[in-house]
Amino acid sequence: MFNTFKSDINYNAWENSAIRNIFYKIYAVFERVIYKILSILENNSLIFSILSFLSRHMDFIIGLSLVLIGIVPDNLWSNLYFYIMVFGLWIVNIFNRDDKDKISFDEFFVLFILSVLLSTVFSIHPKLSIKYAVNYIFVFIFYSVFINNIKTSKELYRVITAVTIATLIVSFYGLLQKFVIGVAVNLSQTDMSISQELSGRVYSTMGNPNVLGEYYLLTIPLIVTNFLCNERKSIKALSAFTVIISLFVILTTGSRSAWASFAVCVVVFVLLYKPKLLPILFMLGLISFFFMPQTIQTRVVSMFNKSDSSINYRKYIYESANLMRRDFQFIGGVGLGNEVFQGAFENYKVSALSTVAHCHNLYLQLTIEMGIFGLLFLILHIAKQILEALTDIFNSSVKESIKLVQVACISSIAGFMLMSVADYTWFYLRIVAMFFMILAFLKKSRKIKN
Secondary structure: OHHHHHHHHHOOOOOOOHHHHHHHHHHHHHHHHHHHHHHHHHOOOHHHHHHHHHHOOHHHHHHHHHHHHHHOOOOOOOHHHHHHHHHHHHHHHHHOOOOOOOOOOOHHHHHHHHHHHHHHHOOOOHHHHHHHHHHHHHHHHHHHHHHHHOOEHHHHHHHHHHHHHHHHHHHHHHHHHHHHHOOOOOOOOOOOOOOOOOOOOOOOOOOOHHHHHHHHHHHHHHHHHHHHHOOOHHHHHHHHHHHHHHHHHHHHOOOHHHHHHHHHHHHHHHHHHOHHHHHHHHHHHHHHHOOOOHHHHHHHHHHHOOOOHHHHHHHHHHHHHHHHHHHHOOOOOOOOOHHHHHHHHOOOOOOOOOOOOOOOOHHHHHHHHHOHHHHHHHHHHHHHHHHHHHHHHOOOOOOHHHHHHHHHHHHHHHHHHHHOOOOOOOOOHHHHHHHHHHHHHHHHHHHOEO
């Protein structure tokens, strides 16, 4: 029964489709032409020789890209940097002519990509939607380059080490904000009538404390895996130090949704890794709460306070957004992007709301932007990746280091998707890119050579 279930989960309709094979044959012809041109240039150009050299170290280049995505301060960041990085990765990837297994997207991912394109074409403001479509396209290219160029578990863990270094730098910058620079209290992010003692919320390089919390949800589980499985003691020490510092900084964000989601992330990780430790984990969590600073205790308890302005403001947004959803969910959505959403939302919002950048719920936002089917295809893609990974986690023949990468990715996704109930977690391109990198880690870990 289990083997039948596993076989059904592993089936990829897109990979076996005639349409995909036609596209692949066309691309193969294009690729052969490119390879011939590159072979000539390689022998006659220093720049192309360097690119050829870099193509043999794709794990390093991908890792460096992830470091830059994390550490560039928000006020200096431009999405153009991401475009340049991904385009550069794609160029270097072309030079990599090693024998690579071509890993295709699964059918639900392809359908999600089509939903993105259709919601751009049929947007009520196509010109506004195009730049958001470009964001997604570059994220998908980044995802494809990752899954087709990381070949071994060693390379996989080198990229995880890069994520560890990036997270450590982000955390150090957060500590600098907290203790040296100082962070002013932002009244739009904190209800001072409830959290009077809360100081300014740390946001590090991400520009927003909730976004910093999202970043930690995506990176900390991988860093824990690096600590548990990396063979080098120096990397283990680096990983342990990074986790400790990051846990402190995530508390200074004051992000209640990130705290709750991270707790779920930890529970899922322990449940899949060492379920016997769950009772101990629960007791430690309960005890540690009473030793936390009063400001954090107050902030946690405020999640259940009906008079909290942040919670009430979200209720108004959800009420208005649900009215909007009913008009657009079955016709392909209002169109891709926050600007399109904001323009249409003005016709639906209640008088208690001022300018609304997004609807503070990923699922609701995606349903409005691209219709219910876009959201459905995304969820089905994620669910399929998780179910496939679970068959490996409970398979005794799979290497422990690979299993732990899968455990880390599943726990990250679980925490992130929970936080997405209270926040539009795809508001920043960098977080979207990191989220799809977690999906790339999950997919590639199933194809990796032990």
